[in-house]
Amino acid sequence: MPNSPALNTPTTEGRERRTHGAAFVESRATLDDLDIVVKRFGGPVGGRDYVLVHGIGVSSRYYHPLAAELATTGTVWVIDLPGYGSAPKPGRDVSIDGHAAILGRFLDANGIDNPVLVGHSMGCQVVTALAAGRPRLSDQLVLLAPTINPAERRVWRQAFNLGRDLFVEPVRSNAVVMTDYIFRCGPAYYLKQLPHMMDDHIEDRLPGIPTRTLVVVGRKDPVVPIEWAGRVANLLPRGTLAVVGGPHVIMYTDPRAIRDLILEHGEGA
Helix, strand or coil, rough: CCCCCCCCCCCCEEECCEECCCCCCCCEEEEEEEEEEEECCCCCCCEEEEEEEEECCHHHHHHHHHHHHHHHCCCEEEECCCCCCCCCCCCCCCCCHHHHHHHHHHHHHHHHCCCEEEEECCHHHHHHHHHHCCCCCEEEEEEEEECHHHHHHHHHHHHHHHHHHHCCCCCCHHHHHHHHHHHHCCCCHHHHHHHHHHHHHHHHHEEEEEEEEEEEECCCCCCCCCHHHHHHHHHCCCEEEECCCCCCCHHHCCHHHHHHHHHHHHHCC
Protein backbone atom coordinates (compact mmCIF):
# COMPACT_ATOMS: atom_id res chain seq x y z
CA MET A 1 0.00 0.00 0.00
CA PRO A 2 1.43 3.40 -0.92
CA ASN A 3 2.28 5.84 1.83
CA SER A 4 0.53 8.75 0.15
CA PRO A 5 -2.44 9.02 -2.19
CA ALA A 6 -2.07 7.93 -5.81
CA LEU A 7 -3.24 10.89 -7.84
CA ASN A 8 -3.96 12.33 -11.25
CA THR A 9 -1.65 15.19 -10.24
CA PRO A 10 1.26 15.32 -7.77
CA THR A 11 0.40 15.38 -4.09
CA THR A 12 1.16 18.17 -1.70
CA GLU A 13 2.24 16.27 1.39
CA GLY A 14 2.89 17.92 4.71
CA ARG A 15 5.19 16.91 7.50
CA GLU A 16 4.24 14.34 10.06
CA ARG A 17 2.04 15.72 12.81
CA ARG A 18 0.58 14.33 16.02
CA THR A 19 -2.84 14.46 17.60
CA HIS A 20 -4.17 12.62 20.64
CA GLY A 21 -0.87 10.76 20.89
CA ALA A 22 -0.92 9.42 17.31
CA ALA A 23 1.11 10.48 14.27
CA PHE A 24 -0.44 11.27 10.89
CA VAL A 25 0.59 12.67 7.51
CA GLU A 26 -1.75 14.95 5.57
CA SER A 27 -1.89 14.90 1.76
CA ARG A 28 -4.05 16.37 -0.98
CA ALA A 29 -5.42 14.07 -3.67
CA THR A 30 -6.78 15.30 -7.02
CA LEU A 31 -9.30 12.97 -8.59
CA ASP A 32 -10.72 14.20 -11.90
CA ASP A 33 -11.60 17.84 -11.18
CA LEU A 34 -12.10 17.43 -7.43
CA ASP A 35 -9.68 17.64 -4.53
CA ILE A 36 -9.87 15.82 -1.25
CA VAL A 37 -7.53 15.99 1.72
CA VAL A 38 -6.44 12.77 3.40
CA LYS A 39 -4.86 12.20 6.81
CA ARG A 40 -3.14 8.84 7.10
CA PHE A 41 -2.59 7.46 10.60
CA GLY A 42 -0.09 4.63 10.28
CA GLY A 43 -0.91 1.44 12.13
CA PRO A 44 0.64 -1.98 12.68
CA VAL A 45 1.63 -4.01 9.62
CA GLY A 46 -1.11 -6.42 8.63
CA GLY A 47 -3.81 -4.50 10.47
CA ARG A 48 -7.18 -3.56 9.01
CA ASP A 49 -7.70 -0.35 7.04
CA TYR A 50 -10.31 2.11 8.32
CA VAL A 51 -11.75 4.94 6.23
CA LEU A 52 -13.56 7.69 8.17
CA VAL A 53 -16.02 10.02 6.41
CA HIS A 54 -17.39 13.17 8.06
CA GLY A 55 -20.78 14.85 7.96
CA ILE A 56 -22.06 18.12 6.52
CA GLY A 57 -20.29 21.35 7.43
CA VAL A 58 -17.49 19.71 9.38
CA SER A 59 -14.22 17.96 8.55
CA SER A 60 -11.86 15.18 9.53
CA ARG A 61 -10.84 17.06 12.69
CA TYR A 62 -13.65 15.69 14.86
CA TYR A 63 -12.49 12.17 13.97
CA HIS A 64 -8.99 12.66 15.44
CA PRO A 65 -9.70 10.98 18.81
CA LEU A 66 -11.24 7.91 17.15
CA ALA A 67 -8.52 7.79 14.48
CA ALA A 68 -5.85 7.75 17.20
CA GLU A 69 -7.63 4.86 18.92
CA LEU A 70 -8.11 2.83 15.73
CA ALA A 71 -4.49 3.43 14.67
CA THR A 72 -3.40 1.04 17.42
CA THR A 73 -4.94 -1.76 15.34
CA GLY A 74 -4.60 -0.68 11.70
CA THR A 75 -4.06 2.12 9.20
CA VAL A 76 -6.64 4.90 9.37
CA TRP A 77 -7.52 7.14 6.43
CA VAL A 78 -9.50 10.23 7.44
CA ILE A 79 -11.03 12.18 4.56
CA ASP A 80 -11.93 15.83 3.99
CA LEU A 81 -14.52 15.62 1.20
CA PRO A 82 -14.45 18.23 -1.61
CA GLY A 83 -15.12 21.69 -0.18
CA TYR A 84 -14.83 20.64 3.46
CA GLY A 85 -12.07 21.23 5.98
CA SER A 86 -8.76 21.72 4.18
CA ALA A 87 -10.11 20.55 0.81
CA PRO A 88 -10.58 23.35 -1.77
CA LYS A 89 -14.08 24.35 -2.83
CA PRO A 90 -15.06 22.49 -6.01
CA GLY A 91 -15.90 24.30 -9.21
CA ARG A 92 -19.16 22.39 -9.55
CA ASP A 93 -21.94 20.98 -7.45
CA VAL A 94 -21.17 17.68 -5.70
CA SER A 95 -24.06 15.42 -4.69
CA ILE A 96 -24.09 12.58 -2.16
CA ASP A 97 -23.46 10.16 -5.02
CA GLY A 98 -20.68 12.45 -6.26
CA HIS A 99 -18.92 12.35 -2.88
CA ALA A 100 -19.35 8.57 -2.82
CA ALA A 101 -17.85 8.23 -6.29
CA ILE A 102 -14.78 10.29 -5.36
CA LEU A 103 -14.32 8.25 -2.20
CA GLY A 104 -14.46 5.05 -4.24
CA ARG A 105 -11.93 6.38 -6.72
CA PHE A 106 -9.57 7.26 -3.91
CA LEU A 107 -9.77 3.74 -2.48
CA ASP A 108 -9.16 2.22 -5.91
CA ALA A 109 -6.22 4.51 -6.67
CA ASN A 110 -4.52 3.53 -3.44
CA GLY A 111 -5.27 -0.16 -3.51
CA ILE A 112 -7.09 0.08 -0.18
CA ASP A 113 -8.66 -3.36 -0.15
CA ASN A 114 -11.73 -4.21 1.93
CA PRO A 115 -11.54 -1.30 4.41
CA VAL A 116 -13.95 -0.75 7.27
CA LEU A 117 -16.02 2.18 5.99
CA VAL A 118 -17.10 4.50 8.80
CA GLY A 119 -19.52 7.38 8.27
CA HIS A 120 -20.90 9.94 10.71
CA SER A 121 -24.16 11.84 10.16
CA MET A 122 -24.21 12.82 6.45
CA GLY A 123 -21.08 10.69 6.06
CA CYS A 124 -23.38 7.69 6.61
CA GLN A 125 -25.31 8.77 3.52
CA VAL A 126 -22.05 8.91 1.56
CA VAL A 127 -20.70 5.51 2.62
CA THR A 128 -24.06 3.77 2.13
CA ALA A 129 -24.34 5.28 -1.36
CA LEU A 130 -20.90 3.81 -2.10
CA ALA A 131 -21.75 0.44 -0.54
CA ALA A 132 -25.07 0.21 -2.42
CA GLY A 133 -23.35 0.73 -5.75
CA ARG A 134 -20.30 -1.41 -4.94
CA PRO A 135 -21.31 -4.05 -2.39
CA ARG A 136 -18.03 -5.97 -2.71
CA LEU A 137 -15.89 -2.97 -1.82
CA SER A 138 -16.10 -3.63 1.94
CA ASP A 139 -17.40 -6.39 4.19
CA GLN A 140 -17.99 -4.03 7.12
CA LEU A 141 -19.76 -0.69 7.48
CA VAL A 142 -20.11 1.46 10.58
CA LEU A 143 -22.82 4.12 10.66
CA LEU A 144 -22.45 6.62 13.50
CA ALA A 145 -25.58 8.74 14.11
CA PRO A 146 -26.98 8.22 10.58
CA THR A 147 -29.10 10.97 9.01
CA ILE A 148 -31.81 11.79 8.14
CA ASN A 149 -34.77 10.68 10.21
CA PRO A 150 -37.65 10.85 7.65
CA ALA A 151 -40.06 12.10 10.32
CA GLU A 152 -37.85 15.19 10.68
CA ARG A 153 -36.83 15.79 7.07
CA ARG A 154 -37.36 19.53 7.26
CA VAL A 155 -34.63 22.15 7.28
CA TRP A 156 -36.00 24.05 10.27
CA ARG A 157 -36.30 20.85 12.28
CA GLN A 158 -32.74 19.77 11.52
CA ALA A 159 -31.45 23.24 12.41
CA PHE A 160 -33.40 23.13 15.68
CA ASN A 161 -32.01 19.69 16.54
CA LEU A 162 -28.45 20.77 15.79
CA GLY A 163 -28.97 23.78 18.03
CA ARG A 164 -30.15 21.52 20.84
CA ASP A 165 -27.08 19.36 20.34
CA LEU A 166 -24.81 22.31 21.17
CA PHE A 167 -26.11 22.18 24.74
CA VAL A 168 -25.21 18.51 25.28
CA GLU A 169 -21.83 18.41 23.51
CA PRO A 170 -18.65 19.22 25.46
CA VAL A 171 -17.05 22.61 24.86
CA ARG A 172 -14.11 21.16 22.91
CA SER A 173 -16.39 19.27 20.55
CA ASN A 174 -18.46 22.39 19.90
CA ALA A 175 -15.29 24.40 19.26
CA VAL A 176 -14.14 21.96 16.57
CA VAL A 177 -17.56 21.70 14.93
CA MET A 178 -18.39 25.42 14.95
CA THR A 179 -15.04 26.56 13.58
CA ASP A 180 -15.42 24.03 10.77
CA TYR A 181 -18.97 25.15 10.03
CA ILE A 182 -18.28 28.88 10.06
CA PHE A 183 -14.70 29.34 8.87
CA ARG A 184 -13.68 26.24 6.91
CA CYS A 185 -16.81 25.00 5.16
CA GLY A 186 -18.53 28.39 5.33
CA PRO A 187 -22.24 29.24 5.11
CA ALA A 188 -22.32 29.51 1.30
CA TYR A 189 -20.99 26.00 0.64
CA TYR A 190 -23.03 24.57 3.49
CA LEU A 191 -26.22 25.93 1.90
CA LYS A 192 -25.23 24.41 -1.45
CA GLN A 193 -24.70 21.02 0.14
CA LEU A 194 -27.76 21.06 2.41
CA PRO A 195 -30.34 20.18 -0.30
CA HIS A 196 -28.33 17.07 -1.22
CA MET A 197 -28.40 15.86 2.37
CA MET A 198 -32.08 16.67 2.82
CA ASP A 199 -33.21 15.09 -0.46
CA ASP A 200 -31.24 11.88 -0.02
CA HIS A 201 -33.47 9.05 1.23
CA ILE A 202 -31.01 6.67 2.84
CA GLU A 203 -33.87 4.40 3.93
CA ASP A 204 -34.62 3.49 0.30
CA ARG A 205 -31.20 1.92 -0.34
CA LEU A 206 -30.53 0.26 3.02
CA PRO A 207 -32.43 -2.98 2.23
CA GLY A 208 -30.19 -3.50 -0.80
CA ILE A 209 -26.91 -3.31 1.14
CA PRO A 210 -25.75 -6.85 2.09
CA THR A 211 -22.72 -5.66 4.06
CA ARG A 212 -22.48 -6.39 7.79
CA THR A 213 -23.25 -3.02 9.33
CA LEU A 214 -22.95 -1.62 12.82
CA VAL A 215 -25.26 1.31 13.61
CA VAL A 216 -24.28 3.38 16.66
CA VAL A 217 -26.28 6.20 18.25
CA GLY A 218 -25.98 8.23 21.45
CA ARG A 219 -28.73 8.31 24.05
CA LYS A 220 -28.40 12.10 24.28
CA ASP A 221 -28.42 12.70 20.50
CA PRO A 222 -31.19 15.19 19.59
CA VAL A 223 -30.41 14.87 15.87
CA VAL A 224 -30.73 11.09 15.49
CA PRO A 225 -33.40 9.47 17.68
CA ILE A 226 -32.72 5.95 18.93
CA GLU A 227 -35.94 4.80 17.24
CA TRP A 228 -34.67 5.99 13.86
CA ALA A 229 -31.24 4.40 14.39
CA GLY A 230 -33.03 1.15 15.23
CA ARG A 231 -35.02 1.39 12.04
CA VAL A 232 -31.79 1.89 10.08
CA ALA A 233 -30.38 -1.28 11.62
CA ASN A 234 -33.60 -3.20 10.90
CA LEU A 235 -33.75 -2.06 7.27
CA LEU A 236 -30.25 -3.40 6.67
CA PRO A 237 -30.20 -7.14 5.93
CA ARG A 238 -27.24 -7.55 8.32
CA GLY A 239 -27.58 -4.55 10.61
CA THR A 240 -26.80 -4.37 14.33
CA LEU A 241 -27.68 -1.51 16.66
CA ALA A 242 -25.52 -0.26 19.55
CA VAL A 243 -26.48 2.59 21.88
CA VAL A 244 -23.85 4.58 23.77
CA GLY A 245 -24.22 7.37 26.29
CA GLY A 246 -23.13 10.40 24.29
CA PRO A 247 -24.66 13.12 22.09
CA HIS A 248 -24.41 13.47 18.28
CA VAL A 249 -20.61 13.59 17.89
CA ILE A 250 -20.13 10.29 19.72
CA MET A 251 -16.74 9.47 18.21
CA TYR A 252 -15.32 12.65 19.74
CA THR A 253 -16.95 12.33 23.15
CA ASP A 254 -16.27 8.61 23.64
CA PRO A 255 -13.71 7.41 21.07
CA ARG A 256 -12.54 4.38 23.03
CA ALA A 257 -16.06 2.98 23.37
CA ILE A 258 -16.66 3.49 19.64
CA ARG A 259 -13.33 1.80 18.82
CA ASP A 260 -14.24 -1.17 21.01
CA LEU A 261 -17.63 -1.50 19.33
CA ILE A 262 -16.02 -1.41 15.88
CA LEU A 263 -13.46 -4.04 16.85
CA GLU A 264 -16.08 -6.30 18.45
CA HIS A 265 -18.24 -6.01 15.36
CA GLY A 266 -15.27 -6.96 13.19
CA GLU A 267 -14.52 -10.00 15.31
CA GLY A 268 -18.02 -11.26 14.67
CA ALA A 269 -17.43 -11.48 10.92
